[in-house]
Amino acid sequence: MWSRMRLDIGWRDLAAGLAYCGACPPQRPVWSELPHPAAPLLSVRTGWDLLLQSWRLPAGSEVLMSAFTIPDMAEIVRANQLTPVPVDLKPGSYSPCTESLRRAVSPRSRVLLAAELFGERYPLDELADFAERHNLALVADLAQAYTGQLTLPAGAAAALYSFGPIKTATALGGAVIVMRDAELAEQVIEREQRYPWARRSWFAARVCKHAALKAASTKPAYGAVVRWLQRGGRDMDQSLSAAVKNFSADELLRAVRRRAPAPLLRLLDRKLRQDYRQRTNRRAAAAEEVVAAAGSRIWRRAESDHSFWLVPVVTLDPEELVKRLRGEGFDAVQIRSLDVVPPPHSRDDVCVDNARAALFGTVFVPSYPDMPTSERRRLADCLSGVQVLPVEETIASSAVAR
Numbered sequence: 001m002w003s004r005m006r007l008d009i010g011w012r013d014l015a016a017g018l019a020y021c022g023a024c025p026p027q028r029p030v031w032s033e034l035p036h037p038a039a040p041l042l043s044v045r046t047g048w049d050l051l052l053q054s055w056r057l058p059a060g061s062e063v064l065m066s067a068f069t070i071p072d073m074a075e076i077v078r079a080n081q082l083t084p085v086p087v088d089l090k091p092g093s094y095s096p097c098t099e100s101l102r103r104a105v106s107p108r109s110r111v112l113l114a115a116e117l118f119g120e121r122y123p124l125d126e127l128a129d130f131a132e133r134h135n136l137a138l139v140a141d142l143a144q145a146y147t148g149q150l151t152l153p154a155g156a157a158a159a160l161y162s163f164g165p166i167k168t169a170t171a172l173g174g175a176v177i178v179m180r181d182a183e184l185a186e187q188v189i190e191r192e193q194r195y196p197w198a199r200r201s202w203f204a205a206r207v208c209k210h211a212a213l214k215a216a217s218t219k220p221a222y223g224a225v226v227r228w229l230q231r232g233g234r235d236m237d238q239s240l241s242a243a244v245k246n247f248s249a250d251e252l253l254r255a256v257r258r259r260a261p262a263p264l265l266r267l268l269d270r271k272l273r274q275d276y277r278q279r280t281n282r283r284a285a286a287a288e289e290v291v292a293a294a295g296s297r298i299w300r301r302a303e304s305d306h307s308f309w310l311v312p313v314v315t316l317d318p319e320e321l322v323k324r325l326r327g328e329g330f331d332a333v334q335i336r337s338l339d340v341v342p343p344p345h346s347r348d349d350v351c352v353d354n355a356r357a358a359l360f361g362t363v364f365v366p367s368y369p370d371m372p373t374s375e376r377r378r379l380a381d382c383l384s385g386v387q388v389l390p391v392e393e394t395i396a397s398s399a400v401a402r
């Protein structure tokens with residue numbers, strides 16, 4: 001069975017990560033070559049929470065955000081006494097729709113969070129213009145979009161990159177925040193330095209767990225793991241997603257308001273110095289055949305760059321597709337970690353139907369450079385007959401998902 005994805009970390013990095021847990025000084029890496037102030041953090045959620053605290057927005061201010069993202073990003077907004085207002089997706093894409101944005105904005109809106117999903121980098125110009133006209137701070141959530149460079153998109157006040165367990169160039173945790181304004185950067189860093197350190201032993205256990213997961217994700221071992229989970233009557237999707245969770249959703253703020261331990265920072269620095277541009281180019285090239293076969297079942301903006309961190313296929317019958325692909329030895333999976341941000345009660349004018357359709361119809365299919373071309377062709381063949389979810393039907397189909 002081809003596993004749903006591979007951990008993007010080598011055995012040498014894992015060994016180095018474990019060695020750093022023994023002795024390494026609590027030092028923050030310095031990246032003086034970057035054009036904007038940047039800081040390593042425990043997670044993207046830590047950075048998002050730090051930004052919201054540092055801006056000191058009046059309680060009840062609205063934060064406009066991509067309607068399709070991980071639920072914790074909206075939870076953190078609420079925990080800061082602010083109101084998340086979802087911005088629906090552009091039809092046939094995972095990016096926010098400007099028409100929806102126009103409907104969502106109000107005199108209480110202060111921030112706009114744009115999530116770039118699955119490795120797609122769409123231009124933020126339109127959103128940046130909108131943010132400027134409405135005096136909103138634009139934040140680019142690039143948790144899924146690292147391709148070897150820590151850039152700050154034009155017009156964005158901050159960008160957030162994640163290096164959690166399943167991300168590109170993972171350090172098994174950690175994130176980087178890049179900020180435009182030096183004063184904001186100072187406040188964010190100063191606040192973070194008052195947090196308690198996450199424990200080294202927590203990170204050491206993580207390295208060991210992910211070494212085991214890496215060993216289990218090779219083709220022959222993965223099939224055995226899947227059969228073992230099924231024999232024990234355990235839900236495979238739940239077990240595997242729980243295994244790679246960054247941290248539990250319980251007591252979210254306590255979990256995110258911590259400093260990254262020194263060995264994590266050291267491993268993160270090591271990973272950021274590796275050349276990921278070439279690797280992500282190879283990954284995108286490997287996905288091309290599968291993507292071409294999936295045709296309009298891949299939602300993406302024509303003008304975007306895509307590195308295919310994941311290959312998301314949108315279909316009218318996601319359960320059938322997962323069943324069919326698993327029968328062929330490809331461990332496809334429906335979305336579990338992302339969800340639709342619900343509109344607040346006071347904003348019944350805000351609609352999120354395209355995001356609901358994305359949640360309903362998206363299936364991730366395994367594709368990575370070390371999958372042989374013949375296997376990718378077989379996967380492409382399986383996809384070419386899949387039922388398309390027509391974009392104009394998204395509203396009707398999403399009713400199924402509610």
Ligand SMILES: Cc1ncc(COP(=O)(O)O)c(C=O)c1O
Binds near residue numbers: 044045116246
């Ligand atoms: C779109 C998006 N935003 C934010 C996050 C949170 O990242 P972290 O785990 O570093 O907090 C994730 C994590 O998967 C994500 O996918």
